[in-house]
Amino acid sequence: MHRVVKWLSRASAVIGGIVLVILIVLTTLSIVGRELSKLGHALGESWFGQMLIASGIDEINGSYELTEAGVAFAIFAFFPVCQFYGQHATVDVFTSALPRRSLAWLRAFWEVVLAAIIVFISLRLYEGMLRYLGNGETTLFLQFPVWWSYAASVGAAAIASLTAIYCAWARIAEAATGRPILPEG
Amino acid sequence: QEVTLSLHQFLPAQANVPKLILDVWADNVEAASDGRIKIDRFPSMQLGGRPPELMDQAIDGVADIVWTVVGYTPGRYPSTEVFELPFMMTDARAMSSAYWQMFEKHMKDTEFKDVHILGTWVHGPGMLHVNKEVKTPADMEGMKIRGGSRTVNILLEKMGATPVGMPVPAVPEGLSKGVIDGTTIPWEVTAALKVPELVGHHTEFEGNALYTLTFVLAMNKDRYEGLPADLQKVIDDNSGLEFSIFAGGTQADSDGPARALAVDNGNNIVTVSGADLDAWKEVSQPIFDEWVADMESKGIDGQALIDEARALMDAYEG
Amino acid sequence: MSRLELGFWSFPILLGLIFLRAPIGLAMFLCGLLGWIFAMNGNPTPILAKLKSETYTTFSNYSLTIIPMFLLMGQFATLSGMSSALFKAAESFLGHRRGGVAMASVGACAGFGAICGSSLATAATMSRVALPELKRYGYSGGFSTATLAAGGTLGILIPPSVILVIYAIITEQNIAKLFLAAFIPGILAAIGYVITISIYVRLYPGSAGTRPAVPMRERWKALAETWPVLVIFVVVVGGIYAGWFTPTEGAAIGAAGTGLVALVGGNLSWRILGEALIGTAKTTAMIFFIVLGAALYNNFLALSGAPQYLADFVLGQDYSPFFVLSVILVFYLIFGCVMDSLSMILLTVPIFFPVISGLDFGMTPEHVAIWFGILVLIVVEVGLITPPVGMNLFIINAMDRETPMTETYKAVMFFVGSDIVRVILLVAFPVITLFLIPA
Ligand code: NA
Ligand code: NA
Numbered sequence: 001m002h003r004v005v006k007w008l009s010r011a012s013a014v015i016g017g018i019v020l021v022i023l024i025v026l027t028t029l030s031i032v033g034r035e036l037s038k039l040g041h042a043l044g045e046s047w048f049g050q051m052l053i054a055s056g057i058d059e060i061n062g063s064y065e066l067t068e069a070g071v072a073f074a075i076f077a078f079f080p081v082c083q084f085y086g087q088h089a090t091v092d093v094f095t096s097a098l099p100r101r102s103l104a105w106l107r108a109f110w111e112v113v114l115a116a117i118i119v120f121i122s123l124r125l126y127e128g129m130l131r132y133l134g135n136g137e138t139t140l141f142l143q144f145p146v147w148w149s150y151a152a153s154v155g156a157a158a159i160a161s162l163t164a165i166y167c168a169w170a171r172i173a174e175a176a177t178g179r180p181i182l183p184e185g
Numbered sequence: 186q187e188v189t190l191s192l193h194q195f196l197p198a199q200a201n202v203p204k205l206i207l208d209v210w211a212d213n214v215e216a217a218s219d220g221r222i223k224i225d226r227f228p229s230m231q232l233g234g235r236p237p238e239l240m241d242q243a244i245d246g247v248a249d250i251v252w253t254v255v256g257y258t259p260g261r262y263p264s265t266e267v268f269e270l271p272f273m274m275t276d277a278r279a280m281s282s283a284y285w286q287m288f289e290k291h292m293k294d295t296e297f298k299d300v301h302i303l304g305t306w307v308h309g310p311g312m313l314h315v316n317k318e319v320k321t322p323a324d325m326e327g328m329k330i331r332g333g334s335r336t337v338n339i340l341l342e343k344m345g346a347t348p349v350g351m352p353v354p355a356v357p358e359g360l361s362k363g364v365i366d367g368t369t370i371p372w373e374v375t376a377a378l379k380v381p382e383l384v385g386h387h388t389e390f391e392g393n394a395l396y397t398l399t400f401v402l403a404m405n406k407d408r409y410e411g412l413p414a415d416l417q418k419v420i421d422d423n424s425g426l427e428f429s430i431f432a433g434g435t436q437a438d439s440d441g442p443a444r445a446l447a448v449d450n451g452n453n454i455v456t457v458s459g460a461d462l463d464a465w466k467e468v469s470q471p472i473f474d475e476w477v478a479d480m481e482s483k484g485i486d487g488q489a490l491i492d493e494a495r496a497l498m499d500a501y502e503g
Numbered sequence: 504m505s506r507l508e509l510g511f512w513s514f515p516i517l518l519g520l521i522f523l524r525a526p527i528g529l530a531m532f533l534c535g536l537l538g539w540i541f542a543m544n545g546n547p548t549p550i551l552a553k554l555k556s557e558t559y560t561t562f563s564n565y566s567l568t569i570i571p572m573f574l575l576m577g578q579f580a581t582l583s584g585m586s587s588a589l590f591k592a593a594e595s596f597l598g599h600r601r602g603g604v605a606m607a608s609v610g611a612c613a614g615f616g617a618i619c620g621s622s623l624a625t626a627a628t629m630s631r632v633a634l635p636e637l638k639r640y641g642y643s644g645g646f647s648t649a650t651l652a653a654g655g656t657l658g659i660l661i662p663p664s665v666i667l668v669i670y671a672i673i674t675e676q677n678i679a680k681l682f683l684a685a686f687i688p689g690i691l692a693a694i695g696y697v698i699t700i701s702i703y704v705r706l707y708p709g710s711a712g713t714r715p716a717v718p719m720r721e722r723w724k725a726l727a728e729t730w731p732v733l734v735i736f737v738v739v740v741g742g743i744y745a746g747w748f749t750p751t752e753g754a755a756i757g758a759a760g761t762g763l764v765a766l767v768g769g770n771l772s773w774r775i776l777g778e779a780l781i782g783t784a785k786t787t788a789m790i791f792f793i794v795l796g797a798a799l800y801n802n803f804l805a806l807s808g809a810p811q812y813l814a815d816f817v818l819g820q821d822y823s824p825f826f827v828l829s830v831i832l833v834f835y836l837i838f839g840c841v842m843d844s845l846s847m848i849l850l851t852v853p854i855f856f857p858v859i860s861g862l863d864f865g866m867t868p869e870h871v872a873i874w875f876g877i878l879v880l881i882v883v884e885v886g887l888i889t890p891p892v893g894m895n896l897f898i899i900n901a902m903d904r905e906t907p908m909t910e911t912y913k914a915v916m917f918f919v920g921s922d923i924v925r926v927i928l929l930v931a932f933p934v935i936t937l938f939l940i941p942a
Binding site for chain 1: 521522523524525526527528529532533551554555556557558559562563564565567568571572575747748751752755756758759762777779780781783784785786787788789791792793841842843845846891892
């Protein structure tokens with residue numbers, strides 16, 4: 001189970017990361033296209049200008065909407081690895097004096113609450129997807145259905161929920177047995 | 186007070202619509218209720234979410250009242266697009282009046298059944314603000330223009346221009362960087378965005394608007410129905426046809442001072458008329474046909490809506 | 504309880520949860536969630552409906568997409584060997600002076616900060632390169648770790664900076680102008696640290712060794728090796744400011760360019776790319792969970808009317824603007840000792856910004872917003888190195904197990920002192936921050 005969740009969370013992060021890289025490349029190409037198109041119009045009559053204009057090189061339309069949808073998916077896909085490696089920001093100062101065992105139970109408690117909230121968020125997101133599935137809303141520019149973007153995020157959120165539940169269980173087991181299960185950092 | 190209502194919208198508090206329309210409405214309601222209703226105003230999306238979600242916020246009760254652009258949720262309120270078709274609008278008051286009447290007749294219990302609508306209106310004539318002189322549709326060839334609505338984007342494509350999607354606040358940056366060659370917005374919005382300093386040319390259409398946007402002031406249905414009858418009456422008395430005409434008119438009236446700024450700046454203002462105007466209308470005709478066909482697929486008689494809107498606007502006496 | 508009272512009570516409850524070690528994003532989310540339910544008189548329907556789109560909307564915010572891009576750019580910069588090139592160049596010029604290797608570390612941090620948007624990444628990356636060298640030339644443990652912890656804060660002070668992006672979004676300011684305004688204070692920070700080092704080595708001569716000078720030719724050669732850093736900085740930050748592209752586009756170009764440098768330099772295998780993506784993922788998710796919790800909490804606060812009430816109250820008191828500003832900055836310094844900078848910005852700027860905007864500092868509202876942003880940025884960054892909770896201190900101490908934390912704590916107070924002097928200067932002379940920004 002541990003290895004499955006570890007693999008799943010890392011794979012999810014890499015897939016989200018690849019989407020991010022694709023968006024970065026897309027945005028870069030879009031800017032290059034825009035500048036070349038501007039250059040083409042600036043050169044106007046010369047053969048090079050004509051060639052640039054005729055080639056139809058220009059910015060990639062709708063890269064704005066694709067970036068928004070893609071990054072939302074990527075961030076949901078990033079959650080499992082953050083959870084698995086215990087990367088959420090906390091303030092430790094006031095609890096650092098607690099005995100080891102009590103601290104472990106405190107961590108387990110918050111991990112359970114966190115898992116509950118992540119599952120809750122995912123279910124709400126799913127409801128959001130259903131809403132857009134039903135009402136026919138599209139994006140303003142590319143006019144693809146809004147629910148598509150939601151559906152991608154719901155998929156990633158499902159993995160995040162799974163990881164969160166496993167981590168909650170693992171923290172309880174850590175507190176109960178006193179043995180570390182999840183990696184630190 | 187007995188009732189506190191939240192009013193949520195996307196513009197900063199000092200912008201024209203909040204200052205000259207929404208605050209006036211809210212103040213009137215508060216005064217007419219003898220202080221029994223208090224309206225808390227939340228500008229700039231302070232309660233969260235993004236503008237396209239305002240309508241759902243009113244439906245769900247996240248906010249009690251919202252003001253929003255209907256076109257922010259493309260596809261959900263198709264009948265309102267009749268007012269956004271190119272060169273449909275001649276006068277904001279007349280159209281806001283027609284909009285309310287047609288809303289009551291056709292949309293209240295269908296497309297808008299989940300909310301209680303308090304007002305429906307349109308902004309002043311939508312027009313072009315561009316970095317070179319535009320008189321005829323042919324002049325638009327190859328230009329990159331930020332389009333104000335779905336139908337405007339289609340029109341731009343028909344003229345060989347490229348519609349660019351960007352939110353209104355991004356327009357100044359887009360213009361100054363040459364990402365776009367121009368934008369479609371009414372005069373009113375140009376002042377805050379400093380558009381006259383960024384482009385040298387403006388193209389108006391005599392007696393006509395290239396396009397306009399439809400707005401609604403919408404209230405959560407349960408919240409409205411849960412009010413005591415006398416407070417409902419206070420809301421009703423301040424809403425509806427008269428308020429819609431006031432709102433549309435006020436927005437159109439804000440065009441004047443903004444236009445004066447462009448004139449002061451020495452900008453070139455082209456007013457398209459006569460044969461040139463006919464050419465523009467001719468290019469836009471296929472959009473009407475496509476829209477009617479699209480409406481038919483949704484089970485709506487688009488041509489009847491167009492005819493009714495025109496008849497009501499003609500009949501309007503300001 | 505009225506909405507206003509709910510708003511005021513929620514703050515101590517939130518702090519209580521955070522101090523009980525609740526993940527910060529979670530604590531804000533819970534307070535926001537419960538706050539909304541109570542504000543709606545126990546009716547959960549509105550907030551449940553709001554949450555259908557809240558997460559997606561927050562994560563897909565176009566302006567925020569800049570954050571994962573800058574973080575990935577930092578990962579690539581770390582992999583590409585630019586950190587060691589920077590350190591070598593700085594060290595060849597400064598290394599032979601008293602405390603020179605420490606000064607070189609600060610200089611290299613400043614250079615790295617110009618292509619990395621995060622303090623922690625800058626601190627961690629430069630430590631990997633500089634710590635062994637500092638040890639080799641006989642620098643004491645606490646002095647070395649403190650220098651790098653302080654140097655790491657340059658990662659955020661010198662643009663690009665993730666925190667400034669967040670501030671710009673919350674306060675609706677122009678990111679490019681904030682980056683430009685951060686530049687001079689960032690350089691001042693580096694100079695301040697260099698002066699601090701030279702004072703420190705005079706007070707504690709035993710804390711630093713010496714090293715022979717490097718011939719001039721080699722110095723220039725080492726400097727020439729750092730050209731990718733310069734090119735990327737000029738293209739990204741210069742391009743954003745000159746208006747070639749939007750900040751998000753700039754971040755994309757920076758990430759692509761830095762990735763390319765890493766690839767061409769042979770530093771990017773599939774495995775390493777995977778690690779870079781996972782590293783980006785961890786930090787991005789951590790940041791966005793806090794952003795999400797803060798969004799919900801801040802919406803609730805707005806609904807309660809508490810920030811507006813506080814602003815009206817303070818503005819009604821006729822306090823001097825500089826007094827109010829000083830109180831707020833001291834608050835940040837104190838809280839910075841226990842909280843991380845991002846959470847503090849997200850939590851408090853929506854509360855304090857209306858107060859500051861309402862005061863008359865004799866400047867345009869935009870100038871006030873930019874100036875306040877830079878001041879807040881600096882004081883929260885001081886928080887990264889103030890004991891007991893300083894993220895930079897933790898990171899570097901984790902990399903240098905031989906040095907006890909108390910040694911680091913002692914030495915770092917000198918750098919905190921230099922930071923405080925700089926904050927006082929910037930408060931007293933707003934022109935230092937603003938003279939590049941047209942009114
Ligand atoms: Na930086
Ligand atoms: Na601290």
